[in-house]
Amino acid sequence: MDQKTILEQLKQRVVEGDAARCAELTLAALRGGVDPWVILNAGLIPGMEEIGERFQRHEAFVPEMLLSARAMSRALELLKPVIGTSEKHYRGKVVIGTVKGDLHDIGKNLVSMMLEGAGFQVIDLGVDVGVDRFLDAVRRERPHVLAMSALLTTTMPVMGEVVRALEEVGLRGSVKVMVGGAPVSSRFAVEIGADAYGANAVEAVALAKSFAASAPVRGDAEVWQNG
Amino acid sequence: MAEWMTPLERVMAAARRGVPDRVPVAPIAYDVAAAHAGVSMRDFVLDPKAMAKALISFHRTCGVDALFVGSDVYYLAEGFGAKVAIREEHVPVLVEPAIRDLAQVEDLRVPDVYRDGRMPVVLECIQILRRELPEVAIVAVAGQATWSCALQVAGMNQFLLEATLVEKEMDEARPELVHRLLELTTQATVSWQKAQIEAGAHVARIGDSSASMNLCSPGLYRKLIHPYHCRIARELKEFAPEVPISKHTCGDNSLVLDLWLQEGVDCLEIDYQMDLRMVKNRAGQQVCLIGNIDPVRTMLQGSPEEVKSACRRAIDAAAEGGGFILGTGCVLPRDTSAENVKAMVAAARQFGVYGG
Secondary structure, three states: OOHHHHHHHHHHHHHHOOHHHHHHHHHHHHHOOOOHHHHHHHHHHHHHHHHHHHHHOOOOOHHHHHHHHHHHHHHHHHHHHHHOOOHHHOOEEEEEEEEOOOOOOHHHHHHHHHHHHOOEEEEEOOOOEOHHHHHHHHHHHOOOEEEEEOOOOOOOHHHHHHHHHHHHOOOHHHOEEEEEOOOOOHHHHHHHOOOEEOOOHHHHHHHHHHHHHHOOOOOOOOOOOOO | OOOOOOHHHHHHHHHOOOOOOEOOEOOOOOHHHHHHHOOOHHHHHHOHHHHHHHHHHHHHHHOOOEEEOOOOOOHHHHHHOOEEEEEOOEEEEEEEOOOOOHHHHHHOOOOOOOOOOOHHHHHHHHHHHHHHOOOOEEEOOOOOOHHHHHHHHHOHHHHHHHHHHHHOOOOOOOHHHHHHHHHHHHHHHHHHHHHHHHHOOOEEEEEOOOOOOOOOOHHHHHHHHHHHHHHHHHHHHHHOOOOOEEEEOOOOOHHHHHHHOOOOOOEEEEOOOOOHHHHHHHHOOOOEEEEEEOHHHHHHOOOHHHHHHHHHHHHHHHOOOOOEEEEEOOOOOOOOOHHHHHHHHHHHHHHOEOOO
16 A cells, blocks of 8 residues: 555545544554654544534534544554654643532543544643632643633532632633533633633644744744644 | 323323323422422432422422432443442432443443342332322332443443544444443443333333433434333333333434434423424324423422423423423422422413313
8 A cells, every 4th residue: 555545545544534544554654654744633633624624514424423433543542652742843832620529431532532633731630620720730731822711500619619720820811711601601712711712622722723823933833834 | 170180091092192281390399399398318329218208298388290310310320330439418429330341341241220320219209109199190210221321331431432433433342342341331220220111110111311412422322322222111111011111311412313212211301401392293193292391491490480480391391192291401400499399280281271
């Protein structure tokens, strides 16, 4: 199989969510000498973009996205040892978590996987994340974007507390804050001083892309060039 | 014209697709009732007398026609062995599924709904409400039906993935395990609803919040959820033909509305994300519609005037010909004001009276 065929098939298998075939093709591509970044950029990411577009058109749903994201992740596990953790090829960096008191993780996980699938480096803090842990992660990781999820009306206010805490320690200007979750709205996002609201995983990815693209170039993290 | 039906008669008339004296009002209220009554969350969750006290007070203060018993959606999952944390001032949260791997489904047994977890609290609360408020409709707690219960028992990510593999007939699929769990949660749903009917609930429920197109797909719904919901409705009708069954699911489910209409339920609880007029047009008088005021943007964040105008729009969209109950799209947030709930009742009295 030539490189073009492998990449085309890889894209197709990501769209279908066939994790086993995705892994096989990724290994085959690596053995065939295909650059791992090409595998990512020209095979896996276009597959995720395709499933995202289908989702927007209501032709695919969360289960399909989940399968695709899982197939993508399995391929990514094989690529990571080869591409290392160098930040410079990533589109950008995102710290993500579900806020304190809230144990819902499916929406957050999906956003997390879709972001990885779009070429972001994702630091996933998990669920039940308090203000201090968000703050520490922003300080340590210097992400372009902080993404927070809340599925309960009772936990939504934590998002506002995090934004205020970022302001207090002088980190607010260094990071874009985006929020999501069933009870959250763009009005709420504005009220708490967040930068944006994403109604679903595809919107969240689009927002992160625009934030990363408009971010100033940093010494240690160039802006993604190939997207 | 004076109101001439009791709340119970009004709700039952609408639930049976008939025309009551006016549109009945039945927002889904759990912890908000406790908050208004000054009952601590822990007592509301664990003590049937405290739960009943809060609900009785909610009815007397706000004038709603039906009360939804229960405090959360984990009754059955807890009975299966999922870990639920009870907190002092917060609704219970699910902290751990009952099983780590679907292969463990063989170790699960259907809960004893009269003894396990907090289900006895609900059953006793229903009995108290029947004694204390004989003229108010009591709606069973879902807590939760087939699909949502399976997600809670086996872990949401894991089970959604396993079910999707089955739906797509992929190599890694384990259809016998997926169906085994759905079979168990379906049996549990039926026996939980039967127990609540025996205790005195007037309306049974197939509450499957997550069987939603916000989380599933039409294909998955048709193959792995719809057949089980049909069966629950059939078995409950055989058990108690006179008890209406109400189906609750969150989100926008326009894509599976036609399947819903084939399931044999009497009422559909319509979430705020769906267009009520569209649903009424498609469903006609086949089912009673319950909904669909936005619990957060209108009920929590809106003024009483905004609540009234949203209620008027809902009544305009779906009350014609009967078979409509003014309700909320989902559970009322805890901090919803009594004024906003009263505004729903006021709107029903002002705009929802049926002509003679």
